[in-house]
Amino acid sequence: MSAPDEADGESGLLEQARRGSLFAFEEIVRRYQRRVYATAYRIVRRHEVADDVAQEAFIRAHRNLDRFDTRRPFGPWICRIAANLAVNHVRSPEAREDALPDGHAETPSAAPGPLQGVLDAEARALLDRALGELPAEQRAVFCLRVFEEQSYREIADSLGIEVGTVMSRLSRAREKLREALAPYLAPVPRRLGSQP
């Protein structure tokens, strides 16, 4: 899905980039960099790797602009490229899924969720850790569905797996995360406004 501001002049920029304008492509990078980086980071879990993945995703997109239908939104496409690269990295033998070192600032989240105010720092850390402990394939499917809101078919196509596999991986991922968060989830209405 692309936000309205992203869609503004997007196809024009893409056309210019296709014709060789680096300025136009740089503007595209500027518009999508947070989303692409977030997609990569949520899968690889390390800034250095997410940075590499994000850059590579944009470079590949640039290389393949001629094959991209500019009438379609750019965001899902570039995020799928990033997700693919990220999954490939996590699958690679040299991948290290170490925790991010302290000292990094945090970018604010896009929108508050229903547990805003309930999930304290401990719960966030718990969920974050549980997300990090998911198998990379499950994490990738979860990220593309939950953060990118892609359909099962789109996820299957971008990761080269069957729709049924998407379904089962997503279901398992959600169950694991639910179990990890169980102390903070049950039952939601009664916990609102109270400390865990």
Next chain:
Amino acid sequence: VSAHVRDRLSLYLDGEMAAGARSEVESHLRGCAACARHLEELAAVDAAARDLPVPAPPGYFESLPARVRARLPPARRKAPPVWVWAAAAGIAVAALVPVVVERTRAPLPEPALIREQAPPAIVITPPATVTAPPERVTLAAKDLGSIKLKAAPAPATPAVPAPAPFEPRAAENAAAAPPASAQVQKHVGPWAQAPAGAPAPDSARSETAPMEEGRAPKQVQGQADAEAKAEREQDRRPGLTDAVATFARAPSEETRYRALLARRTATAAEDRQLHDEWRALAASSPTGAHADEARVRALDALLAAYRREGEARDRERLREEAGLYLQRGDAAQPDRVRAILEAAGLPPSLQ
């Protein structure tokens, strides 16, 4: 209450269920509080995950677009259609290559006839017509068809290169400087990524030699050399030579920049080395496209060294160089540099 539907709740949550199955699940949920709560919890997990922050270092998103851009090819152009190449080749041959060919007084037979009539011994004993005093004529464009068949000297072949499989740089080079000479080819060659073992001029001659069976090989080669020399003379025109020289220099800075971008460091000493190389790159091309990024990258490397070992000298040097950067009138990334200063525990304003 029907059988629990927990294993289908994820699918239901995503709206990916067929209408019949969806009604079935909804019917169950109305009568089963446990499954209904399970569904709420799954939805809450999604929402909570969306609420998780994504960490990134300060100034990261300020620099990413420029870093991506620095890694892109200088310009992207579509490969021209084949007919454009053909037309360009014709124009180049007609307008840029002064072709001087030797003609015997007696009219040459048609090429096909030459092949049929030429005896094998002709290679050793040139026919009398070849040794007769040649008449040098410059052919007009209308004669070029026969030149291609009869003379086809080796240097003329690189003068009109066949369109290689499209590479942005090769196409760009072709557009930037008319590939009208062997000299241009010499410079463009490495950019065009000619395959290893590509025929050298001599071997190119030997490939064209069979077309010259009506002439002695030495005579043909001498003629080709003369024509190549004439072409090289043409190519020594100042404008073209300068353009080629500028063109040939271009990749070195870009290559260095990309190599430094790809460099990974593991020790403070490597960080300092990287810092020095970034500085050297900026100094070698102070107004170049990558100079500003190179200056900031040098500071990044110093910060990395300081973070690894906490050496005061790294911090002092960082303070000094960042101060100089912020005083520059052409500093394009002052905020990023201030973020670097803050990360090193230095005040963001050093004025």
